[in-house]
Amino acid sequence: MQTMKFIWFDGKMVPWDQAQVHVLTHALHYGSAIFEGIRAYACADGASAVFRLEDHCKRMLDSAKILRMELPYSAEQLAEACIETLTANKLAEGYIRPLSFVGHGEMGVYPGNNPVQTIIAVWPWGAYLGADALEKGIRVKTSTFARSHVNTCMSKAKASGNYINSILAKIEAKEEGFDEAVMLDTSGFVSEATGENIFIVREGVIKTTPLTSILGGITRKSIVALARDLGYTVEEQQFTRDEFYIADEAFFTGTAAELTPIRELDHRQIGAGHAGPVAKHLQKEFFRAARGENPKYAGWLHRYTV
């Protein structure tokens, strides 16, 4: 990855190489951390815009609440700190990673009075699943690993510990030559990918998993809103892997993956085997909104200049 000049660390701008923690940091041993992934886009007028920054900061506080971590910041303060980090690093377009973690203090599972520390890093980041993925679509497989049961890991928290499940599925998918994994919930319905939400399109109707075993993605919410505004019917409804096999189109959404079409699942070609018309349409409108080219969605953007 490309290194930058500064990382925001507990309210101070620290040189990149000096943003360090002790090896006995609680989160390193037990996964007690929460994070966000946010993107900033360069706009046609020379300014930049962070996509739905306030929503991401609110979700960070929600994740903290679920995990009983006390963050000494409001959503507004976190948002301001993200902008400060972008401008300190003169980053006009890229990725923003806020992370709060239980620090070094007592050892043992109980986090007790260990400090909760927060960092914000930013860096340039292109297409998450490869440059071709956004255009041509990707090949995916159903994971042998189930997404955690709704009473196991609290899927509404974007928590580091939850990612063990994602890492297992991702390694399996990559080792078998696929780009990404589709994970089923413990009842056997399609849940989400390792860090993306899932949509299928069948007979003109767009379907996405309801907010059960999945993280409530901000890209997911944005795509649902965009699609409805464009006149599509969107249903939040459980579906099975075989309904996915016979879909006309399918795609992933996420801050990192943006809107990535899926061309194959478990060796079954999806639709025409490339990005379908609905996926292409929504992807185009998503990028227009994110780059400030559609005034209707100006409220989603937090503008800044470097």
Ligand SMILES: *Cc1c(COP(=O)(O)O)cnc(C)c1O
């Ligand atoms: C971050 C994440 C997503 C995507 O959420 P966005 O808000 O769209 O970035 C989906 N699933 C999981 C498990 C995630 O961690």
